[in-house]
Amino acid sequence: MLLLAPTVLALAALTVYPGVWVLWLSLQHRIPIFEVSRFAGLDNYAFLAVDPRFLNAGRATAIFTVASVALEVVLGLTAALAIHAQRGGRRLALSFLLLAWAMPAVVTAKLFEWLYHPTAGLINVALGARSLNWLGDPGLALPAVVLADVWRTMPFVAVLCYARLLAIPAELYEAAQVDGAGRLATLTRITLPMLGRILLVAVLFRTLDALRAFDIMFVLTGGGPAGMTETLTVYAYRALFQTLQLGFGSALSVVVFLLVMAVAWAYLKFLRAGTTVAA
Amino acid sequence: MRRPARRIGTLGDVVVLGALAAYAIPFFWQLLTSFKPEAELLRVPPLLPSRLTLAHYRVVIEQSLMPQALGNSLGVATLTTLLALVIGLPGAYAVARLPLPGKRLLLLAIVASTAFPQIATVSPLYLLMRALDLRDTWAGLVLVHTSFALPLTIWLLAGFIREVPIETEEAAAVDGAGLLGIFRWVVIPLLAPGLASTALLAFLFSWNEFLFAYTFTVSGASRTVPVALALFPGVFEVPWGDIAAASMLASVPPVLIVIVLQRFLVRGLVAGAVKE
Numbered sequence: 219m220l221l222l223a224p225t226v227l228a229l230a231a232l233t234v235y236p237g238v239w240v241l242w243l244s245l246q247h248r249i250p251i252f253e254v255s256r257f258a259g260l261d262n263y264a265f266l267a268v269d270p271r272f273l274n275a276g277r278a279t280a281i282f283t284v285a286s287v288a289l290e291v292v293l294g295l296t297a298a299l300a301i302h303a304q305r306g307g308r309r310l311a312l313s314f315l316l317l318a319w320a321m322p323a324v325v326t327a328k329l330f331e332w333l334y335h336p337t338a339g340l341i342n343v344a345l346g347a348r349s350l351n352w353l354g355d356p357g358l359a360l361p362a363v364v365l366a367d368v369w370r371t372m373p374f375v376a377v378l379c380y381a382r383l384l385a386i387p388a389e390l391y392e393a394a395q396v397d398g399a400g401r402l403a404t405l406t407r408i409t410l411p412m413l414g415r416i417l418l419v420a421v422l423f424r425t426l427d428a429l430r431a432f433d434i435m436f437v438l439t440g441g442g443p444a445g446m447t448e449t450l451t452v453y454a455y456r457a458l459f460q461t462l463q464l465g466f467g468s469a470l471s472v473v474v475f476l477l478v479m480a481v482a483w484a485y486l487k488f489l490r491a492g493t494t495v496a497a
Numbered sequence: 498m499r500r501p502a503r504r505i506g507t508l509g510d511v512v513v514l515g516a517l518a519a520y521a522i523p524f525f526w527q528l529l530t531s532f533k534p535e536a537e538l539l540r541v542p543p544l545l546p547s548r549l550t551l552a553h554y555r556v557v558i559e560q561s562l563m564p565q566a567l568g569n570s571l572g573v574a575t576l577t578t579l580l581a582l583v584i585g586l587p588g589a590y591a592v593a594r595l596p597l598p599g600k601r602l603l604l605l606a607i608v609a610s611t612a613f614p615q616i617a618t619v620s621p622l623y624l625l626m627r628a629l630d631l632r633d634t635w636a637g638l639v640l641v642h643t644s645f646a647l648p649l650t651i652w653l654l655a656g657f658i659r660e661v662p663i664e665t666e667e668a669a670a671v672d673g674a675g676l677l678g679i680f681r682w683v684v685i686p687l688l689a690p691g692l693a694s695t696a697l698l699a700f701l702f703s704w705n706e707f708l709f710a711y712t713f714t715v716s717g718a719s720r721t722v723p724v725a726l727a728l729f730p731g732v733f734e735v736p737w738g739d740i741a742a743a744s745m746l747a748s749v750p751p752v753l754i755v756i757v758l759q760r761f762l763v764r765g766l767v768a769g770a771v772k773e
Contacts, residue, residue, distance in 0.1 A: 222597070225588035225651060232622070232644030233610050239621035297520075300513045307514050313755055314517040316762065317524055320751035322705035324723035325744045329523045332530065332737055338539040340526050369523060374766070381767040419770050430614035433707040437727050451616045458620050459712060468620045475617035482612045 240475075243468035251462055262469035272470070274445055275453040282364060282435075282449055283428040289368045290424055291417065294375025299409070301376070302383040312380070315373035323370060327437035330366040353439050356446045363435050363447050370434070371427065375420045382416040383409070415489075422485040429478050450474050524748075531741035538737050553742035563743050565717045566725035569635065571750075573721060574703035576639045581646040581699045582692065589654035590684065594663070610648040615708045626713050633715040641709045646699040649769065653698070656768050657691025658684065694765030697754055704750055722747045 247258040266272045301311045318326075333340050334352035342348045352362040386409070394404045432451045435441060441448030441456065448456075451474055458467030530538065532549040557563045591597060592604065622641055631637030661684060669683045685692070707723040714720045720728075726747050729740050754762055 221587035221591040221595070222603075224584040225647060228584055228644060228647055229606070229610060232640060233613060233618065236618035236621035236625065237613075239624075240617055243620055297517070300516070304510045304513055305507070306510055309759065311514055311517045312763070313759060314514075314521040316755040316759065317521050317752060320701060320755045320762070321524070321748045322707065322723045322726075322751070324705075324707050324727050325747050326523075328726060328740055328744045329527050332527060332741065333523055335539075335737075338541045338737075340522070340541070343541050343544075369520075377763055377766055378770050381763065416770070423770060426612050430616060432616065433723070437707075451614070454616050455619070455708070458623075464620055471614075471617045471620060474614050478612055478614050478617075479609070482609070 237475075240468050240471055243465055244472045246465040246468075248464035249462060250464060258465060262466045265466070266469065266473065271445065271448075271453065272450075275448050275450045278360065278445075278447060279429065279449040279451075281360060282367070282431065282447075283425060285361075285364045286367045286371070286428050287421060287424045289364070290372045290375050291421060293368065293372045294420070295379050295413070295417070297372065297376040298379035298383060299405075301380055312377070315376055318370055319373035319377075321370070323433035324437050326366055326370045327434050330362070330369070331438055334362055354443055356443050359439055359443055359446045363438055366438060367428070367431065367434050371424060375424065378416050378420050379413055382413055386412050418485070418489055422482070422489070425481055425485070426478055429481065430474060450477070527741045527744055530738060531745045533738060533741075535738055553738040554746075556736075556739050557742045557746065561729065561739070561743065562717050562720060562725045563722070563746060566720050566722045567746060569717075569719055570704055570722040573635055573638045573642065573719075574700045574750075576635065577642040577646055577703040578696050578699045580639060580643045581650040582696060584643070585647055585650035585654055585695075586692075589651045590658055590680065592651060593655040593658040594666075607648045607651055611652060613645070613648075615645070619708060619712055622709070623712055632713055633719045635719055637713050638710060638719060638721070641713065642703045642706060645706075646702050649702070650695055650699055653695045653765060653768055654688075654691065657688055657695070660691070661687045690761065690764070691768075693758070694761040694768065697758060697762050698765045698769070701751060701754065 244262055245258060245260070246256065247261070248255050297315060301308055301315075304311060331353070334342075336342065336349050336351045336354075339352070341352065342350055350358060352358050390408050390412075391404065394408055399407065430451055431449065432455065435447045435449060436452055436455065439447045441452045450470060454467050454470035454474060456467075457463045457470055461467075529546070531553050532551070533546040533553075534548060534550050535552065537546050592600065592607075597603070626632045626637050626641075629637075631640070665683055665687070666679050669679045674682065704721075705723060706721075707727065710721040710724045711727065714724055726740070726743055729736070729743055
């Protein structure tokens with residue numbers, strides 16, 4: 219028990235206590251610059267129900283999460299299969315991928331801001347000297363942010379899948395060969411089913427990360443243009459620290475928190491159900 | 498029969514490597530940009546510069562907050578890693594090896610706190626930092642970073658400790674070693690690779706963290722690298738070359754870790770996801 223005391227103490231002071239405090243804050247009107255501080259009950263939450271900006275942020279969060287997780291899984295799986303099929307240079311191949319993953323998200327944002335530059339950006343040059351305003355066009359900004367996030371986090375999915383591929387017993391493939399299974403049959407009957415569980419785990423981790431993503435859109439677009447890339451997290455942050463509505467911003471934070479926990483809970487239930495069926 | 502197959506294999510290898518090298522183009526393009534003369538930055542094509550220059554690095558090192566920020570990040574990330582390991586190692590050992598009442602609940606709490614969104618605690622932590630006068634200090638950042646690195650550390654270390662055969666510990670106990678002795682002479686040496694993996698991930702987390710660092714820092718006294726980069730000043734125009742140089746400096750530790758310590762990094766990443 220003594221061994222755990224520092225852990226329990228640290229988590230209680232820096233995670234649980236603020237977690238309860240934020241609930242309390244979310245029930246208040248608190249705007250420090252106007253010296254407003256009073257109990258508001260559920261007013262902040264009631265306001266959310268009719269707040270168009272909140273609905274818009276929910277939409278941006280949903281699109282961002284679904285699009286980036288889907289792309290990451292497809293690309294990550296493809297990359298893992300490709301690296302696994304390599305005979306040499308696997309380490310170097312992994313290095314190229316991990317490079318993208320290991321850098322701070324703020325660096326990724328700066329990298330892509332430069333790539334998206336309307337006149338000198340590599341992307342427009344590659345598209346044949348087009349002058350698309352990636353970060354300024356309301357129709358392009360969210361896809362542009364998704365692309366930057368996919369670039370940064372797809373390697374995570376790839377590494378997980380690759381490690382799982384290494385652990386598939388060679389006998390399975392030999393047996394398939396003896397049975398005369400072709401490449402496609404081997405892929406769909408052996409490889410993909412063996413990857414099923416790790417893919418679910420990867421989707422869980424990535425969904426949780428995408429729901430609370432902040433750095434990439436905050437630095438790349440600041441939520442703009444016209445709120446197109448303003449996710450719930452960015453909205454919450456701006457309410458807290460730019461318009462200084464401590465109570466209302468906390469209510470938004472609580473919503474993000476509940477969303478993340480609900481998704482985590484649903485996945486865990488789903489994973490556990492999957493295990494029982496498999497067993 | 499065999500030879501052509503091998504040749505196709507090699508060709509395939511080259512194609513895959515080429516594709517993955519292309520994947521890293523955003524990074525290499527920024528690297529190239531950081532050495533491009535100012536006048537050629539906005540004139541693309543040509544893609545390659547006429548000459549390479551260190552001017553952007555000179556500006557970043559002599560006139561920006563970046564050198565100070567690199568020092569801050571190095572200090573905060575190192576201290577966070579150490580603190581998370583010092584607190585987390587005994588905790589992980591208890592979770593992995595000792596019978597505890599309410600262990601399942603505790604594990605659940607640890608897993609739940611790895612999923613905790615930072616935005617959920619940033620407002621109370623801000624008030625807490627202000628009340629304790631910890632804003633704009635290393636100590637404040639180390640504390641909040643540790644609160645997020647700690648669950649991850651325990652999660653990973655508990656898994657690695659379970660991999661250490663319990664018989665070796667029992668043998669040491671029979672030889673008369675106490676809990677501390679077992680820890681020092683048996684567990685830690687066998688755990689070294691796992692400790693390295695865990696430390697790397699904790700370090701990277703702290704080095705890359707932006708939301709808290711951005712909120713709790715005010716000046717060069719504690720601004721970390723991601724914050725300094727996000728706030729990189731431009732007077733009339735965006736200084737693309739200087740930003741490129743600054744982002745390359747910000748990437749040095751992560752890139753070194755990927756190149757030199759890749760094995761430990763991958764092991765930690767996979768362990769974090771696979772353990773029940």
